[in-house]
Amino acid sequence: MATQVFQSWGRVLREPHEALGLSSRHAPLPLPADGQTVLPFGNGRSYGDSNLNPGGALLLAGQLDRFIDFDPVTGVLRCEGGVLLHTILKLIVPQGWFLPVTPGTQFVTVGGAIANDVHGKNHHVAGSFGNHVRCFELLRSDGSRRVCSPTEHADWYAATIGGLGLTGLITWAEIQLKRVANPFMDSESIRFRSLEEFFELSTASERDFEYTVSWIDCAFEGKRLGRGLFNRANHAPAVIDTSRVPKGLPTTLAETAKRVPITPPLSLINTLSLKSFNTLYFHKQWSDVERGLAHYRPFFYPLDALLEWNRIYGPKGFYQYQSVVPPERALETTRQMLQTIAHSGMGSFLAVLKQFGEPRSRGMLSFPEPGTTLALDFPNSGPKLMRLFDELDRIVLAAGGRLYPAKDGRIGAAIFQAGHPQWRAFSEFVDPRFSSGFWRRVTGPTSGHAAENP
């Protein structure tokens, strides 16, 4: 038996796991001989421990990376679970199609996108990734295979979308893509100076813009609290004025990416660099509104241009905190959270604010729900940070919100269970041989999976 050290994207944990290869989707599911549990591991982009299984095994699900069929007339794509969104885009964009929903990185697998029911900037119109999954095959440790769709094995379909890889292995999936005329985005960036302004802009933009998202400054208290840049965009129309494409931006599919070559001994993100960066970023555009065409790559995946950017947080890694709170108290709650963060002096470059829309998620454990989501990175500074997180948890919970498991590496069982009341019903679908660090933590020692505790 060979063990290999695996890390998640936050780089906080370094855990040895037995690694099990997957050469064929037709082959039986490999399982560890010693009765240990397994968990599918795609491309390792989840931040905390929802993609790790310390003490157990990981299935190298990224090795199932074959296309099965793509129909350029209907835009229906069927592929194995380990295919990266990046690979899909290279296939479909030249043929006039795009992903129906994409997260902020293209380096995730299709299986991972389903298991976390990922969302993107178009949530208010398109919902999350699972809303566009027509069907998939689920392979369980008992050797059973089920093709799940909204009409066939609908219960397994709902459990597996957002099911964190715990219901079995997604060997293949079929997704409905969306038409685009070209790789360009017609986007606008608008400066806002308060949270009230953000909510007004957001509501006003939802009808006319397919994509909306904001960067928000959380380094300062007082007057500057809640300022930021609001970004809204649509896919560019068929005939575009190429002179509007800013110089230096890619116009072809050729890619250039730089890599963070080493992990610096200390986090490069600290209060000083944060305040300077945020001030510069806020003022990066001369006018309050800037409009232009951009290639989809820098628009959707600005960070993918810097490979292994997660190293900048130093050897101790970082945490991401992403919450969603219902619309009724969103403004007050968001303000309270920003104040708490700014007051703590900790914070991040990447504070992202977005309003989720009405489309209902299909997964039992899906994270998105109508309301406002806030996502922030924090360098791992130990107990001080954990105290801040506890405070934020209390604010989110009081507002009736929840946290995103894909980003989480720390919440206790009570917080998770309050945010995801369906967890107990979901646990009936957990494969008895599947588990994760996250799942053991949030279900506690006494409330195991269905097989042990029906």
Next chain:
Amino acid sequence: MNNVLIIGATSAIAEACARVWAQRGDRVFLAARGEAQLKSVADDLRTRGAKFVGFKVFDATAFDQHAALLAEATQAMGGLDTVLIAHGTLSDQERAQKDVPYALKEIEINGTSVVALMTLAGEQLGQQGKGCIGVISSVAGDRGRQSNYVYGSAKALVSAFASGLRQRLHKVGVSVVTIKPGFVDTPMTAHLPKGGPLWAKPDQVARDIVGGMDKGRSIVYTPGFWRLIMLIIKHIPEFVFVKLKL
């Protein structure tokens, strides 16, 4: 348009090479043992852009099937320009050093069957006076080591045979490329402890292989640093070598 026959096409390295050819819009014909997996790989290559994908279930140790495979592939694609011989197994050295029939079987799979296929492909391409034969040997064939000398000696046979064939076919315009991968992170090696700079990904190795075959290189070490490592290992004097654990 390149017409490519790939033997052992469901191995991770061969499949990664096939993707490079498919993305160029070439025609490919796949041969391997498992039908379900052959079909999966064929579907993938077709989606990625291969102009034509054919496949045939094939056991390389069934020597009487070799000629038929070449004929079928040539007919299906309307020609044959490139042959990649990539089938093989990772032998269990401990078993092979005690179990003679097993050791000979391993040498057949990794050595003599490759020799037989190179012979037939060499004849066909030699007669047409153009083409390229790529054969996956291994750094393990450069010097027999206690940890894998049964596998290594089969690969040494392949390397020496390819060297002679290359010299002969060079004169008629056919290139023979000996490919020597180091450690490659594939499902076949998932059970081995890995990590660190010596392990390469199949797509990286495939770029080296297809690039080397494009240029008609003689010997392709992939990743390239293995040339240096093996140069050193080959030159360790025997009296020192016998004391090493390698």
